[in-house]
Amino acid sequence: MVPEEESMNMDDIDEESPDPEDRWYKDDLEDRPFDLCPTIPVSKEEFEDWCKLWRNALIIKFLGKRVGLAFLEQRLQRDWVKKGMIHVIDMDCDYFLIHFSDEEDYSHALLEGPWMIAGHYLIVQRWRPFFLKSEHHVRKIAVWVRIPNLPIELYNYRFLWRIGSAIGHMLKIDRNTSIHSRGRFARICVEIDLAKKLVPRISVLGSELNIE
Template sequence: MWRPSTPMHMMDIENGYFLVKFQNKLDCEKVLSEGPFPALPSYLYNRKIITKIGELVGKVVKLDMNTDSRARGRFARMAVYVNLEKPLVSQILING
């Protein structure tokens, strides 16, 4: 989403707030000035729905086992096979 030059860490701290830790000050300044700031409603954070979202991008081959438990906050990690001979999906509209 933001493509920082060094790894960042994000945690959902509820009520629509997130704690984001950047390792690089310039990455932090870029995000604060340019965004975007997407928000996926909490009811969508379950294995079935996250898998369906991933399938809009490609074939889902692995989903992080902590998605349903929210052990990593409201974050979902997955591995998706993408056909590079087709145009890449740049965004997905949900509930729109």
């Protein structure tokens, strides 16, 4: 569950004591000129502190289908939860925010896709601030990328991580790739930005390798 802030007992409030939030508003409201869009002060430190709660959260959306909150939570509890708990929040524009209490469950949901529920794929992406205010909501998604015909001498953890970092935000190397048990292609999980062009190939030591 998402931790709740400590509740405030109204009986404990001293109406004679100054409100700490009043430091932002030194002038009386009656003396202030009307502002059609007042700026609400939030410091960088405050905002970063408020964001900490959502670091282990994902934003998801169904492709071509609308589902109810109860149905989705039941299915995700079955497919994603191994150790901790999840809290599903219904958002605007048919998005859902999934908060994880356990980091391993979070990584499992983010990295082990693609996921399908009721015959429809889920778009899964990491939470980021002001998500619904973005011009393009579905912008960054985690995808598995293949590098076919990778020379065996390049099946190296550091080299594969460099590939991922060159084409997006590197997340994970497939375990079968990392232990050399798969000789036909290497597979890495990368978060890519859909607003940018996708990298079709890489160059290493004078040779070009395709990316799928």
